[in-house]
Amino acid sequence: MDNNALHTVEARIREQITAHCESGDVPGFVAGVCHAGEQTIVAHGTANAATGAPMRQDTGFLFGSVTKVLTTMLVLQQVDRGLLDLDTPVVKHLPDFALTVPGAADKILVRHLLSHTNGIDADLFFPVAKGRDALKTYITGLASSCGSMFEPGEQLSYSNGGMIVAGRLLEVITGTPFPELLERDVYTPVGMKDSGTSAEQAILRSTAIGHFPDPATGAARPTGMFMLPDTWGPAGGTPVGTVADLLALGRTHLAGGVSPSGTRVLSTGSTTLMQQVSYDMATPNVPPMGLGWVRYPFGDTTVLAMSGASPGGVAILCVVPEHDLVFAAFGNTPGAIMLQDRLLQQLLRERLGVRIPALITGVQQDVDLTPYAGTYRSDQLRIDVRVVDGQLEEQAAYEPADASQERVFTAFTGGMTAAPPQRYVPIRAGLFAPAGYPPETFDGYLRLLLVSYHDIRDGRARFRNGGGRLTRRA
Template sequence: MAATSVLRVRHRLAELAEAHDVPGASVSVFADGEVVDAAVGTVNLRTGVEVRPDSPFMIQSITKVWTATLVMQLVDEDLVALDEPITRYLPGFRTADRPASAGITVRHLLTHTGGFEGDLWAATTTDDDALKLFVDEHVSRATQYLEPGRAYSYCSAGLGVLGRLVEALRGTTYAVALRRYLTDPLGVDEVAFDAGEAMGFRTAIGHVRPGPGEPLRTLPTWAVLPLSNPAAGNQLAMPARGLIEFAQMHLADGRAPRGARLLSAESARMMRTPQVAVPATFGGPVDQGLGWRLTAAGRVAEHGGDAPGCAAMLRLVPDRQVAVAVLGNGGDMTGLVSTLCDELLSELAGVAPRVLGSVPHQTAVDDPDRYCGRYELRNRVAEVSTDDQRRLWLTQEERNEAAWMSMLAGIDSRPETFELRRVEGGRFARLDREGEMAGVVEFIDTDSMGRARFLHDGRAAPRVD
């Protein structure tokens, strides 16, 4: 990439940050064998300290791909087999359904097909035993909604179990293992696992709107997620350049930019191989690999992350040796990330943007009873209802730890209602109050009464009425 690209990328990042009211953002791009970094805005609206390319931002769930890579290193060393039950390595592992959980394999956890409640955000401790206690005390009580391997349902708790697997087999904490086996060999120095470590760097803090239309406000705390599950990405922070160093290693099938082989070529490619279809998606089929999510007919390997006040995205195009990492600390990060990533991948790798599609015209459904009902997960409840015009409406509300985290962040969390319009089969577009596309949901499986068993929007919420 030409030197002028630095100015061009920075200019575009600044435009989008202003358009989407993002306080601070950072981007790193790898293409043509070169890396371009750009940063704009402030790490904290209170202090006005500017973002620099070495400023760490929370990467949230992108951490899951780092965890998957640590697990695949164990596979390379013949310490772990993908299709062995996790109990072979963690004998005390179980969910609330002991017989079902005995069949959960390492591959199930890597592909989000373990079938148990995934959003377990209760705190344990801030000590070295935090992840062990998370698995022993919280995962052990997790509801088993689906039989292992039955279907994809995003499961942060499953990555926590894998993080504990890494701890057990490496004989150290997850943080030490990540540094020893990945960030140190990659030369990524600006890494923080908690607020104490974050203070050593020019680290970004998140910003939120307390209510609709209100100005952005700095989070009252550095992180709203507890330290209990570092392997899923609760607080890990690093610069965009750190993500690109990691991406370059994967693009090189396991060889780090400095030459060290950190992962076998076979394992690196296997991570980018489709394992299971992801329901409730748009813009063409989406598959789950071993850690990576695969889009654009398998050309793009990606993972995002978000929490109140922050968002992150890492996308790779192996056949063109291109990678883009974008990090931000508030505002409409979804708009900034999707626009910038789409533009860069289109220009540098010929990848067409994924689009939600047009709003379906047909409003009435012939079989509302199949869908209407109450669907629950630990941290969210959803009600699907119909009106006298046979239109479907979805109302969602946070509860338990999700509601607590919103309160901690200073966000006025209220129920949200969307109209549902059929796209095809059990897949429906979700429309916001302005009638614009706001995502997709899918009803899957059928009970003995002909009703949908699950409402799926990335997570499979079971019917409870």
């Protein structure tokens, strides 16, 4: 990319970010693009509405689930070193790993942790613990609190629990606490010089906090919780860094595991393995899963991506190997994902010339809705689905296991414990779109808003998939 083209990209991103920040949609936003060796970072707005601190190009933020790429890299480093095998049962190295379903944990392989095919039903399990034993505490809690949603390898369901188990597995294999391992084996060799894993580190430099829209006024109010407990570190609870750090990470994956400074971080084989399809649900709302990466198809172009929610904020990292491009961004309200999706599609269309076809090209008439009505559950989540006026109406509610779980969950969501009823219109059998959205909404990252139903048995769907996560018919 020549400098003139880079300036054009920068100007377009600045225009979009400025409009969103000044309209009040998001207090602050920072985004970066690296293409063909040239890099630009743009920031605008406020990093912290409580202090008025500005969002800067080097402002840090919580990575959220972008961390899952890092955790996967750490596991595959141990595979490269011969200390782990992806097809080994996790309990071989982690004998304390158990679930409430007898024998379920014994069937889970290391590979299942990274490909989100493990079936661990722990997506909202938030034990509170700090320090060196945090992940050990999480594993102990699984055995008494969390079950299994499906047989390992049978389905795909986005799994925070799987990544946290992988983090504890790494501690046992290496004898090193996860935060130290992350800093030593990923941050340092990649060149992520401003990244850390604690609020204590974050407070020493410019760091953004999350915000939620005030129910009464709509104005952004600061989060009451900066980060999730240490028990969620490997899934994305604690790592903090900058857009420049994420661009360096993305460039490492473009270069087959070699960092921008020339340091080999991961073998070419393992870097390639992360990018290959490990499981495909064959439904438009759930892109094929690699290891760590989600593979978003935009026509004939694949975008390796991972987004990450934190309390009141959302980060994203996208790598486009076919076009030597990395895009990273953070916005400090949950709705910032809308702007991130728009910027990504803009880059693909305008900068790379990618044709993005419509994901929804037609609507099937007279879809039988009866197989989908019913109650679906996963860890502390209940979704009631009923047929109303030729549509599905869903009512989701959080059902906390105890007061501690409720405190963490409500802080993470800005006080929400139940969503308002949502109507869904049928696209075809088993696939539904939220009512009122134009079809082009779902062409990009926001295809995750679609809902699908799977495994029809005796005229009833066994699973519901929303946002890549399964709930099972009760």
